[in-house]
Each structure stands twice: as structure tokens, then as C-alpha cells.
Amino acid sequence: MLAGAVGNLxxxxxxxVVTDYLDTGWFPTFNLADVFITxxxxxxxxxSLRNTEDSHRSAR
Numbered sequence: 001m002l003a004g005a006v007g008n009l010x011x012x013x014x015x016x017v018v019t020d021y022l023d024t025g026w027f028p029t030f031n032l033a034d035v036f037i038t039x040x041x042x043x044x045x046x047x048s049l050r051n052t053e054d055s056h057r058s059a060r
Contacts, residue, residue: 001040007033 011018011033020029 001037001044004033004036004038004040007031007036 008018008031011031018031018033020031020034022031022035023029
């Protein structure tokens with residue numbers, strides 16, 4: 001997540017805007033930093049759910 005935030009910050013510092021360059025035509029246009037942020041958020045949610053399930057198993 002930090003890599004995505006730093007990537008967007010660096011892009012904004014250089015150009016004054018964040019440049020979106022991955023255009024699939026059917027999905028919103030995004031950049032690689034957005035991918036890092038989104039994937040890391042999903043991993044954090046999945047890890048949180050997994051830890052919750054593990055704690056329920058060990059409590060039995």
C-alpha cells in the first residue's frame with residue numbers, strides 16, 4: 001500500500017497530476033500505483049478474515 005501511495009505522490013510531484021495509463025476499454029483507467037493500493041487493501045482484508053477464522057478455531 002505504501003508503494004502505491006509513494007508512486008502516486010512521486011507522479012504528482014513530477015507532473016502535478018497522477019497519470020493514468022492502463023486503459024482496458026471496459027474497466028476504469030488506472031495506473032500501477034492504483035493496482036498496488038487496491039491489491040494490498042484486498043490482501044489486508046483477506047488476512048484479517050483468515051486471522052478471525054483461525055482465532056475461532058483455536059478457541060474451541
